Amino acid sequence: MSTPSQPGGHQDGGPPGHPASQPPPPPYPGAGYGSPHPPTGPGTPPGGPGQAGGGYPGGPGYGPPGGPPGWGPPPKAPMNTLAVTAFVLSLVLLFPAALVLGIIALGRVGTSRERGKGLAITAICLASAQIVALAVLVPLALDDSDDTKAESQETSEDRVDEEPPEPPDDPEPGDDEPGDEGVDTIVFDLRVGDCFDPPGGLGAYEEEGALEQSVSVVPCDQPHEAEVYGQFDVTGYGAFPGSEELAGLADQECRALVQPYVLDTWALPIEAQPYYYHPEATSWRIGDREILCFFGRVDGGTLDEALRRDPAELDEEALTYLELTMPLELAFLDEPLTDDDTSALQAWAGSLVDAIDAEMAALSAVEWSLVGGEIESLLAARESSLSSWNAATEAEGDDFWMAVDDGYATMGIDVELNIRQALGLSLG
CATH class of the missing domain: 1.20.1440 (de novo design (two linked rop proteins))
Known part of the structure; x- marks a missing residue:
């Protein structure tokens, strides 16, 4: 996935529904698709805060930010595919292939402009550690198996009757729910309605971006930095269409998903800004097609309650x-x-x-x-x-x-x- 991205800004003027004598309440009051830096891209309601006419700031996606001028720093050097593959294989315990690919990737990264040296080294270290662990654990397991066979030869008269162990207590309701610290979840498992804290906060994306592996899911009734309000899959492309193309697609589709989630967009808190995660070139190659739409705060603050509204209200x-x-x-x-x-x-x-x-x-x-x-x-x-x-x-x-x-x-x-x-x- 790539670094989060936000859609764009707006011109002066007021949206419908706002008398000229007071700041007009836009359809997304004060909100805009934009990043922590100046908003860009279409989609900013007139009269929003922080600029003439407000804005829908451009936001983060998974990986290097892309899109029209003003969306962020230029793209970084491409990630070495072998390094990424070696790292993934090391995580799923396929250490022989991870070790070989990591060594090859390390050599290639050293002679090219591609990134991924850290991933290659990590894959080599993990694969080596797994090989050492296997060499130690297998003999221990065999010894334990021999001991077990010897004990099974005892006669039933020599054994002491024991009461069966009591079954474990049933977990109390809510035992598996996240506490104050949240529960780490991979980004691909986020669902509409989840509230979460990204590692380092949304402000970290402006400077260095992030290849997001996981986020911390927290209850929506406690302070949280982000809340998922929509999701859709990118279709109709064979090769990676580019960050700018995906940013424009996310801008349109995510914006259309706001109202069904919050019902009344005029009631949306002024500090809530629409963001989205979108695929980047490396994750696209391994099948990532998901765009995830979520609310966050450009100022780095937290949302104190769920933004989702029940139609029954x-x-x-x-x-x-x-x-x-x-x-x-x-x-x-x-x-x-x-x-x-x-x-x-x-x-x-x-x-x-x-x-x-x-x-x-x-x-x-x-x-x-x-x-x-x-x-x-x-x-x-x-x-x-x-x-x-x-x-x-x-x-x-x-x-x-x-x-x-x-x-x-x-x-x-x-x-x-x-x-x-x-x-x-x-x-x-």
Whole structure:
């Protein structure tokens, strides 16, 4: 796997649902796909903390960070495949092959720019230790077997009757659950809903990255640095597609998995930032295809409670509203990072037009018992804003941003807040 990565940033401006007189509550309030250093990549809600318009900072993946400029330091020299293979074989007690491959890898690393000297040496040491242990334990086992045969020849009259040992006590509930120190688990075994502490903390990835072998899983009701909210497998590639390609894929797919996990993205704590683990070149060769999406804190702090929410906490109408309005919120997060790419900005405005049309059709198809009148007002506001967003699809420079500002201002932010209040949802 590779070093964790986070998706990208955003331009100035406010997302829907936020009056201009106060900091607008973005769909991911204050959050962004970005790394501990400046956020990059598409997907930052306007108005987030730490930069103009907030951001979805680029985050860590398993291995050297990759992606667009600003995602982190340049890639390191490639890892020697034989060194990695020798190390893995030494861990599964295949010491003859591990010893041979480790010696070969050590020679190759010394004459090339590849990394892996430490893994090769470790594999050689482990394999050698296993050979020595086997040479000692086999004779001892044979001696013990002879002693056992001699004892079995005793007659039953010479043996002292003994009471059978009492069965061990049943473990108390929770005996196998992690305590304050957590339980070490390999990264591949993490599942959605797990809370964990990565070794060295998320801040360690910015400087040196990490080939993560394991993390410490802890209960979600105690302080933790990360929480898994989604997972998916990469498909459609034969060879390793590159870190930048995987970062873009993780940016899109992980972002779409946030709302089903937290339900109301406006209730997401401002310090919670989406990150993801993705494969890197070495792990890809041995079959790693998993991208793991998780929340963390760029400032290195901890989350104090689980971010997952139970659908039973909300009524059906509230859940329906959240589901139908999420696509438009995600479309706003795709705002390009640069002011110079006019075609990209116009294309983004066009995607908003499509998302607004789709949301209006979806909201109109539902019979709303609690907020019927407010939904009609919201639909009218969305319809009014379309003229500004359509104008933005053909405007340039200052004219483009004037059209964007008008689009935000006419989307019915005050009506949306009233709907959320009536449905018992967060106001950001």
